[in-house]
Amino acid sequence: MSTAPTTRPTSAPARTNGDVSFWYAADGLPARRPALDGDTDADVVLVGGGYTGLWTAYYLKRADPSLRIVVLEKEFAGFGASGRNGGWLTAALPGQFRRYAAAHGVQAATAMQQAMFDTVDEVIAVAAAEGIDADIRKDGELTVAVGEVQHRRMLAHLPEQRAAGWGEDDLVTLGAAELGDRVRVSGARGALWTPHCARIQPARLVRGLAEVVERMGVRVLEGTEVTAIRPGAAVCRQGTVRAPYVIRAMEGFTATLPGHRRTWVPMNSSMIVTEPLGPGVWDEIGWRGAELIGDEAHAYCYIQRTADDRIAIGGRGVPYRFGSRVDAHGETAEATQRQLAGLLHRLFPAASSAGIDHAWSGVLGVPRDWCATVELDRSTGLGWAGGYVGHGVATTNLAGRTLCDLVLGRDTDLVRLPWVGRKVRGWEPEPLRWLGIRGLYVAYRAADRREDAGLGRTSLIARAADLLSGR
Template sequence: MPPSEYRSLSLWHDTLDEDLTPRPTLPGDTDVDVAVIGAGYTGLWTAYHLAVADPSLRVVVIDKEIAGYGASGRNGGWCSALFPTSLRRMAVDRGREGAVRMQRVLIETVPEVGRVAAAEGIDCHFDQGGSLSVARNPAQLERIRTQLADHAAWGFGADDHRLLGATEVQQIAAVDGAIGGLWTPHCAAIHPARLVRGLARAVERRGVTIHEQTAATDVHSRHVVTRHGTIRAEHIVLATEGYTATVAGRRRSLAPVYSLMTATEPLPDEVWDQIGLRDRATFADNRHLVIYGQRTRDGRIAFGGRGAPYHYASKVSPAYERDERVHATLRRVLVDLFPVLRDVRFTHSWGGNLGVPRDWYPAVRHDRRTGLAFAGGYVGDGVATSALAGRTLAAMIRDDDPADLASLPWAGRTSRPWEPEPLRWLGVNAVTALMGAADRSERRSGRPSKAAAAFWSAIGQ
């Protein structure tokens, strides 16, 4: 991609106050202690924690494009304690105590991201204003009540999740047609590209080398091959998330699913007086086909959601990042949530791919025999999760884990591979269609979708 076009990747890239000229490519063959493939959140958090723990380590990070090119620079900016795998599913692997501990560690990770960002001078617009999931029909409200009861059964109380009435929802965000909602304080709104670019500078200050526009063409034990040279390393971290399917031999590991976003122009104060979101709470409603939004520091609404198709054979392409049908739907949904926006101008539309494991269960692992490490499959909940993954990988690589992160339920596991094509294409797109149909059914009937419930049960959630 020409360097001049990086700023057009998203609202977040466009509003960076820094030069996006790529760093130098790998200059030739090199020997290091740790090679990291992917300069997104996972790779950079891993490099950061390695460098903090042991400044003598020789760590190199490579990226096919630039730091923050992928989902780390384009996401919705929710630094949350959300995890795509249910507590019940995690308890099957590591017991009730392990599942609850996983959730508690994620809760602690949210403010930790803000603390590290502040300590490293990264102004990523971190505001922990919580998160609001709104019910706009009886089916959504019933699901929220079920979720709240489930949280309580696992020992999470009102300090973690709270049921809101319609009036309480309006005090946070004036969502049209809201009949209730679920509130959690465990979420911060951020500017994602400022965080990832700031992390890149932070690891460089600590002695880590980053080579951009350096693609890995082959990855195996102790060696990363690029067209610029071969990196020999004791440990190799595959931190490619939604691009994992493009790595040789890993096409069926994670399905690259696109999530698209749009953003308004900066809104005047009188419009914000009608909308609310004064503390920058992130917001969504409780539909199946996920949507997500935030109030940005410069007074816009950045809003996104699922609905874009999965592309045959796990193909990824910049051409898939803009889909006028999906972007038009997102604009329509946002105006439906906040009718005061009906005449505002939308200035940015973009998208990116995220990694989805076959069982919706993220993983972090390190094989000491081969030196190969991996973390990913966040299913869109990757901002705080990747920070925990990087900390965990660094502990695994150094074989120094005082917090016992390697005992968490996602550590050391591998999801079964996705089916070969055309089954993968049929399955992933069928799920998207199913969730859209479930939402339409619930809007009409007010009753929870049995088909959607059956899907989640079928994959063990």
């Protein structure tokens, strides 16, 4: 039941900082599963106990119950991005339509987009069939234009989105008054709404999925760090798992493997969540549904109304740490907390008096061309999937189904999607990588400030940053 916000100063740091994420607060962290206790054999070994590894295990075991499948996880299933994300089950492409189209043609890129539409419903259907209660509610996604510059930019991007397969029913233009009937965002001039998005409680989804695959006969081994991946084997501190197929499913933690520091950058994303908001606050905001909300800023945000009547908002804090280092504890700097709280109060002034209950951070994987990929080298048995650029909640399911077909040698539409086998060059060596990424986000924030101050057009700083970054 909702309670009224307290008068706790909103400049104060969150009551809880880190502890993986807020999504584990209600149910507690899961009990640890056994670790690997020596050498063993399998048919398929999946390195990483997040959505990618678990979805792949699920579809493989469902297709062939006789397969011996092992999932290896350093911490616990859902410790990484799968248990820390913003809870957006969205059909947004994990990359750029124009890049997929340039390499494989518009038809192939459009097929990728349609596959993402279908994936949102697939996740919802599996969760229902398997009894996974993850607070799923499919009310769609609102991309809100705050201010005139964002509004013009939103409308300018619309033809490209139509060309990418977003039809009139897939993407609906809302004016300020129509948006206000759904949710009142301060300064908003309009929005785009799509039905292809659902709110989820991410930790409950990954916890439920791990329990389902275990019941199916998959071995999920936790507290088991993989130190090397090679053809036919995943080498761990406690022993070696030998298998014809070894699939890397580590997303932002890929950089911790030897030889992969420049494969995908571990990009840091941070979130805060308010205490439960009372009915009076929700009446002022007018947000009665469970739409996910983002904006058209260059340093964009992502917002959820949680099932227990809080607002969770996220964005880039310290986006990258030198040498592709990964902060596993999830603690968030107070400056980042203040930045996110300030944005929350600007968009929803009615929530300004609410205290911040929890702050946390996590890493996502970003390839150099900002497009995800799935691969299986049949000559070595090595495969991988990831680089979801922040859209992994749905895309991991598509990756799992695709890896299943690749491992089983099926000739399906999924294995012909343009992200399969995509070759991407690595990121630049340090210090160029650190300077480039940190400079990129300094530029985007500067561009947002100039536009908010009345620039009247999309900042040239942002245009230059887009060209340099390859976004």
